[in-house]
Amino acid sequence: MKSKELSLFYVVPLLAEHIYGGTLLAMCTNDFICFYDWAESRLISRIDVNVKNLYWADSGDFVAIASDTSFYILKYNVRILVMPLRSR
Template identity: 40%
Template sequence: MWLNAILGPVSSPVIWVPASDTRKAWSSNARSSAATHREVFCSQGIFGGFMLGVKSISGMAFSFYDWEQLELIRRIEIQPRHVFWSESGNLVCLASDEAYYVLKYNPDVVARARETNASVTEDGIEDAFEVVGEVNETVKTGLWIGDCFIYTNSLNRISYYVGGEIVTISHLDHTMYILGYVAKENR
């Protein structure tokens, strides 16, 4: 992979903005920077997807930022290990060490708040996300297929979450990982 020198050493993780040529790099000294150098974030980790996710150095907050303007959308008090976005960008799963949280993104609320500057606090836009579910399970790997979140957990089970319901698909003999889904083959 060829990277422009502006992104830093090749050993740095790089996050790409969906449907764009913009990218973010994260170096080992806990600093991430935009390729356009508009703003520098100090972080413990960054996550790609529909929005830029930034895990704070203090370990107290996780922030969602808009990719285009790098504006804070919402800061919440969860420290996820994994962030899984649905293809539509309407649903996100934040998987922490003890539980996972399914949130619904409300783009209309965000657009209205930006226009009127109402409901915007230092933690972002209050109603940008709605908690759809909270499950006390440890997610190892996962992915979204439509509005259905399929995942493996710490008990070596493949399960799915849809509409607040959890269904176990299979009990596994050993640890397995979900790599992807091929829609045309339905598997």
């Protein structure tokens, strides 16, 4: 387990201000948030937003991103994501 934890730090090329757990690993700077999969530390998505907080639904299908002036609710569909990753 320790080698898996360490591999996350070698793969992620940014200095995070905040780190959030959940269905995906979320790492934030002042300007954007990046989502990574836990299994292989792959970048899933980058969103340009100044994140103040992040909330995953208990189901793991939805995430709410809160900023100073607004919030965003995103749906995470692992079935749509898995097909392109398998073809790599």
